[in-house]
Amino acid sequence: MSLNHPRRNENSKVSAVFIISAPSGSGKSTLVSRLFANVPGLTFSVSYTTRLPRGSECDGKDYHFTTREDFEARVKRGEFLEYADVFGNYYGTHSGVLERARGEGKDLVLDIDVQGAGQLKRKLPEAVTIFVLAPSRQVLEQRLRARGEDREAVIDRRLADAAREIRNYENYDYVIINDSLERSAETLSAIVYAERVRRIRIEESIRPILDTFEVKESLR
Ligand code: ADP
Ligand code: 5GP
Secondary structure, three states, rough: OOOOOOOOOOOOOOOOEEEEEEOOOHHHHHHHHHHHHHHEEEOOOOOOOOOOOOOOEEEEOOOEEHHHHHHHHHHHHHOOEEEEEEEEEEEEEHHHHHHEEEEEOOOEEEEOOOHHHHHHHHHHOOOOOEEEEOOOOHHHHHHHHHOOOOOOHHHHHHHHHHHHHHHHHOOOOOOOOOOHHHHHHHHHHHHHHHHHHOHHHHHHHHHHHHHHHHHHHHHO
């Protein structure tokens, strides 16, 4: 069955904002790339970071890679909507991302940590927050090992960090327990489609429809 959904509300000036957080290894990157493959009309917020690029990561696509000096100068100039120190590196969301998404007529997806999500939700209360949770600590450990990116000490630290981070699930609107990848990817798409038809987001598309009824009424 294909998901029955209306076209994106082109009249709407305000983009929906989706904030996705998860402890490392929970499957967030995998789910976000599925989301982009499955759902049109989305744009990804490319963050600034002071960490070094990994593997095939591209400057400007995965992150804007920069120095601590440059990052701190941007903080002083008030360029970030939110920023945080994550695992000893700075990460931040540039305030231009919202304007760009709006200009493109797209909804914005942010992959940011629990600290950044908290800061952003205070500034943008209408943002939709989604937390991805591995089904158990054991499964998280298996996934971190299977990914083959981290050394043993790093895996241990990521597991300890996960134990702390998962306590923040209560601050999120949605929690996806990432057991079956297919089901979780479908759930994430469904959240986006459902949020797009919230009444407050489609008010501008509803009014012209109501007007067509009023015209008919006045002709009677
Ligand atoms: P994150 O971005 O949260 O750090 P990744 O997307 O890199 O996590 O996923 C971690 C590892 O787990 C990857 O090897 C990925 O292929 C695998 N993975 C993700 N989701 C699932 C799932 N539902 N079932 C099994 N393996 C998964
Ligand atoms: P990684 O280095 O593995 O790409 O990301 C590490 C963590 O930083 C992840 O939890 C990711 O969600 C988070 N992160 C990425 N960009 C931002 C950002 O702009 N702001 C905040 N607060 N966290 C971010």
